[in-house]
Amino acid sequence: AQSVTQLDSQVPVFEEAPVELRCNYSSSVSVYLFWYVQYPNQGLQLLLKYLSGSTLVKGINGFEAEFNKSQTSFHLRKPSVHISDTAEYFCAVSAPLNRDDKIIFGKGTRLHILP
């Protein structure tokens, strides 16, 4: 079965600095990968997704992620963060070709933007 590891539970970063949130997955077959974001006191929403094709995926609010099959990673990056990026970020995976297309989430990474 597929699984996701988010290596950092919290990441502090200064405003306007770059950030990378790490995500590694485990699956023996091809996967779909997702990043979801939960802003304070709000519901989860999709940030970006990788289904196939180009390994560099661009999402909303200037975020992007790169699928690296050899390293089984899907790290999320932003070149310059804003205070409004304060949120919890969740990486998720599904393995539809393995007849196991349920979506499994990681434990989340809280991004703290420092002024």
Next chain:
Amino acid sequence: GAGVSQSPSNKVTEKGKDVELRCDPISGHTALYWYRQSLGQGLEFLIYFQGNSAPDKSGLPSDRFSAERTGGSVSTLTIQRTQQEDSAVYLCASSTSSPWANVLTFGAGSRLTVL
């Protein structure tokens, strides 16, 4: 409706009581998920319904938890003999099948507090 609707939004109960949480997915969405969100645990998968297939119950933490989905639409998550460790936010999400495969729309959640 326009979004995923969950009720109640807040539920406070006494240890040992049974609770029912309801989810009304987006009309036409064939997939429905229940997740549990608690501090430090991220989004814990509970159960997954897809069309007329047998549900994937692999995430249910004990036999006190059960869920059903009637007519391929509304779902109810039932927790029997609640325990304090059941306190969490229970999130429901739904999605269509491809081409937007596995992109989830989340409800606002039901916050359960067991005293």
